[in-house]
Amino acid sequence: MEFTFEYSPTVDLLSHLVPRQSLSSPICLSKAVRLWVMLRSIYGHESDPVYCDLGHSFTSLEWRNAFFTDVADFHQQFDGNSLEHLNPDCHCNQTIHYWLFEGYLREEEQKWYQNFINACCLNHDAPVASFLQSLTWNSKAPANPKKNRIFACVGKTLKNNLKDLVKLGYVDHDGKNYYQKEDIAKLYQPPEIKNSDKKNIVIPIIHEDLSEVPGIFQETEGEIQRFFMHVDYAVARKDLDSDLLYQFKEIWQENPFPVVKLKYESASLHRLVERIIHPVCLYYYQRALYLCGYGQTPKHRNKIDWYNYRLDRIRHCETLDWSDDAIPTLLKDQEKKPFTPHYIDQQLRQALGFDFYKPQKTMVLRFNQEFSEKYIDESFRHETFTKFSNPKALASWQKKQALSATENQQLNKYLDQWRNTDPNNPTHSYYRMDYRVDDNNVVMRLRAWGPNVEVLFPMQLRQRMADDSKTMATLYQF
Structure with a gap:
């Protein structure tokens, strides 16, 4: 040989x-x-x-x-x-x-x-x-x-x-x-x-x-393709300007790559805004493509922060040289140490939700036992998704939290129910998971589980789910 x-x-x-x-x-x-x-x-x-x-x-x-x-x-x-x-x-x-x-x-x-x-x-x-x-x-x-x-x-x-x-x-x-x-x-x-x-x-x-x-399954020469991946994409094809994809590809080949000025159709503001950002990466998440950027946000021109810009709502994009006076001073600091996609990935792993720049909290969930055994146990939902093995484990977690009297009372009520349940014949499974506050993707995930899950904590999220359920119930009254 x-x-x-x-x-x-x-x-x-x-x-x-x-x-x-x-x-x-x-x-x-x-x-x-x-x-x-x-x-x-x-x-x-x-x-x-x-x-x-x-x-x-x-x-x-x-x-x-x-x-x-x-x-x-x-x-x-x-x-x-x-x-x-x-x-x-x-x-x-x-x-x-x-x-x-x-x-x-x-x-x-x-x-x-x-x-x-x-x-x-x-x-x-x-x-x-x-x-x-x-x-x-x-x-x-x-x-x-x-x-x-x-x-x-x-x-x-x-x-x-x-x-x-x-x-x-x-x-x-x-x-x-x-x-x-x-x-x-x-x-x-x-x-x-x-x-x-x-x-x-x-x-x-x-x-x-x-x-x-x-x-x-990449190499399929002479064979029938046997692996397919279907992803939901809610944006109309005509609304996706493919030129943007090539434009960002060119931008990220420069070293250092420039900042960009966007004309963005903001859904929350109901108008077109101009914002200067440092574009970091493109993400497909929950039925749409997003540009993750650090800079001026749609609602706050004078605040430098992260924001996920939906790609189909970007009406125009132009590059700016780092020496341009229009670039905010705080944003110019990124030329020396730019963010990378890895930072975003790390933030996404810390809590459920795509708005990785929003505050992080922990939710406590209670699943119907039969549903949990069939669809939840042994499944992956998020890196922080963890099952409480027994009431003692939940009580131990609760003691380490700075909870209000109302929150403690709420959890204690369910803890008592769990303690009084036959451990050989459980009625529910209890889980915890970190999430991003006010992230709509989190709410949609909980809605998808429907009546099979109950949010026990925090109270704000529990109230949100209760209000949504009442509103939905009124729509279906006969």
Whole structure:
């Protein structure tokens, strides 16, 4: 075998291994590092600790048996029992931090962080180190050593990763055996010897469990398309000026990119307004496209803040040079340290709702038990969506809050009901979730659950839902 795979895990190489996907997703980053290690095990130098002398042809089981230790006890099943394998000599014990910065062919840590930030369009102060420890962007999440052990996974994941190497062209597969390829040196070339400056375009999908699906079905040559994604889009097609999309694409290719002056048809003000903003990114959210920008807001010309501008209501957009006197002084400060899309993503993860710049509060919800078991339990609603395991857990949370007498009385009433319920035959499930105050998307989410959910706290949100329900009831009176 002439070719040996001896590349270090640069951000460029890892991005190459998960094309059209963002490494800022924990799932995609873990997969990329696994593929890099697997390539070393197949094509690496004999001095590489992970190299497996498999020969030209091998099966997935032969690879597994050569790569892991104590296979019969910990790596034979598909149930993830490898998490209990604590043999330090087994590769399943190594964390993602080890693979990147401590092991063979390691990267220089701070340099890798900076390249990762640049490639993923993150804030320059993004907590990349803590992200690698917890594999989540939730700053409150504790380090999770088990989650970091990216080879302590079910066998099906590893089989799928071998198939990913087939799709990338690194190995052949005839349905049973995998075959090493003779000439794969051109599949990946380090940046300094690449002949093209063309970059992969990544469309991030925020829900991490879904982010990998489009990439899996991307290559469908000679096949019938089997994956479709339907999204609701409430804006009339004629109202979407596609020229704006190309205009913002050009703007964001400049360094630093300029501020813009918008003519915006404000629905709340019922008139056209001119506002100067620093455009950060485009977002599709709840049936429309939005421009997330920092600067003058529709209602407050003299206040600098965030606002989501609905794209179809932008009537005109022109760029302004940073030296333009029309730009507010507070906005000019952003030229030195501009916001990035990562900041918005972080805010969205902190609380439910798209108006990420609005105040944050916590709601307490009570679901009908049957509905909860069928549609709520074990489902993902938001990073902060958490179930109270028992009345004591809710009471403990309540004590830590600075609640009014009325709010305490309200929660105590439901706590007493819960305590008096047979724990083996519950009638309701209790949850908490952080949300953005006065965000209409939050109210619409609660309305969709209908009579299956009750807002117990806070009182303002409970009253809003009660008033809406009464208004709706009057519409349907016979």
